[in-house]
Amino acid sequence: MMAQLQKSAQSQLKQYLGENLDTPTHKESTAQPFPxxxxxxxxxxxxxxxxxxxxxxxxxxxxxxxxxxxxxxPTANPGEVMSILSRQILTQ
Structure with missing residues (x-):
């Protein structure tokens, strides 16, 4: 079950990030030619x-x-830290 959840999450993430996209359907290809x-x-x-x-x-x-x-x-609060990640995501 966990493996299925991870595979589903990875699929959604790839779609969100625009990675490993399959050939678009006709509807998708006419919606916006350049993501x-x-x-x-x-x-x-x-x-x-x-x-x-x-x-x-x-x-x-x-x-x-x-x-x-x-x-x-470190942040201004004792015992607290932060980390940042910058990404490029696919938008329509």
């Missing part, structure tokens, strides 16, 4: 353990490699 990409930034804020765990989970489901994230940076 547009826009930048998006993800910001994780929390304890070092929570942020690291989330980064590793996002790698497991195929969204982003651990190395794509910024190093853990």
């Amino acid at each position: 547009h990409r826009e930048p998006i930034k993800h910001l994780l804020i929390g304890s070092p353990k929570a942020v690291s765990s989330t980064i590793h989970y996002l790698q497991v489901i195929g969204y982003a490699s651990v190395g794509d994230w910024s190093p853990l940076l």
Whole structure:
């Protein structure tokens, strides 16, 4: 069951990011001939353990490699860190 969820999540992520797209259907090909990409930034804020765990989970489901994230940076709150990921996503 977990493998099915991961495969479904990976499929949705690839579609979201515009990666590994199959040949578009007729309806899709007439909608917009040139898909547009826009930048998006993800910001994780929390304890070092929570942020690291989330980064590793996002790698497991195929969204982003651990190395794509910024190093853990301290915030103004004690015991809290942040990390950022910049991506280009497919928009229509």
